[in-house]
Amino acid sequence: MTKEAVELALNQSWSTLLLVACGYVAYYIANVGIRDHHKLADVTFSILVFAFVSAFAFYFGRWVLNLSLVVSSGITFLFAMAAGASWRVLGRPRFERMLRASRISHSDDLPSAWMALHGERxxxxxxxxxxxxxxxxxxxxxxxxxxxxxxxxxxxxxxxxxxxxxxxxxxxxxxxxxxxxxxxxxxxxxxxxxxxxxxxxxxxxxxxxxxx
The missing domain is CATH 2.30.30 (SH3 type barrels.)
Known part of the structure; x- marks a missing residue:
């Protein structure tokens, strides 16, 4: 294998590991305190969604801004944390209100009213x-x-x-x-x-x- 091929393989392995880690930290922040009722499919696809969003930050830093692997990885991880917090504080409440207003659903997807106390700020x-x-x-x-x-x-x-x-x-x-x-x-x-x-x-x- 050429040096370029080895470097490409290492970068791809690192980016995959980074995005999975970013997906999980974003999922954790977005659902802290209300995760007990989540099924394996809920956890897996939530991580994939946040990882998908974080990928834009990673490749924007690498390809557009031409940042180093370390710097772009750090920015991506911070971006994932901010994405999870934003969904918890801003995204979820507004999305649930939109569902109620459009009469799609009046459920907040929580297993009990007790758990709803944990989501109020x-x-x-x-x-x-x-x-x-x-x-x-x-x-x-x-x-x-x-x-x-x-x-x-x-x-x-x-x-x-x-x-x-x-x-x-x-x-x-x-x-x-x-x-x-x-x-x-x-x-x-x-x-x-x-x-x-x-x-x-x-x-x-x-x-x-x-x-x-």
Whole structure:
């Protein structure tokens, strides 16, 4: 094989590997938090679509701008990340609204309403959780725990929750008409930040207040 043929083969192998990697990172960013229900075909073809889009950036850098392989590869990878983020933030919401407006579909293609919470970009301000035993747990100001570990809260894909509890209301207190009672501050200067884990099978209701 000539030197040119070897170089061409190496470039093709590298470009294939690069585009597959770009396709996956774009897919991951575009679907982070809402991927559990995806089937193998969904994952495969989503990666191929993002890889196809990234190929334009790669070959534009190589052939039109005449950039080196390293530089054009770096630009392509960053482009793929931006493409995935753009689809998640801008593309998907507008595409779903277009489908609803045209009466093609009113489904958002998510397996549950719980998963829809993960796609909203609104700022959450307050979280209240009712347990199956009637107890209510509340974080009255989520922004206070923004810088805390796992803050301000975590809504797990399986329905479980991590939250900083600031107020509590038992079932007996609720029946007597008592309001929420403050608990010990989750942030202690000596002991640190105390977060509460709530398994999904213990949760009866979740109220999440968000600022538009």
């Amino acid at each position: 609104c700022v959450a301000t307050q979280l209240v959780v009712q347990l199956k035993d009637g107890t209510w747990l509340m974080c009255d100001n989520l922004s206070r725990f923004q810088a805390s570990p796992n803050g301000p809260c975590v809504l797990g894909a399986k329905g479980d929750i991590l939250m900083y509890v600031t107020d509590k209301l038992t079932d007996k207190q609720s029946k007597r008409g008592v309001g929420f009672v403050p608990v010990a501050d989750p942030i202690d200067a000596s002991w640190g930040h105390e977060i509460t884990y709530i398994p999904a099978d213990q949760i009866a209701r979740v109220d999440l207040r968000r600022r538009i």
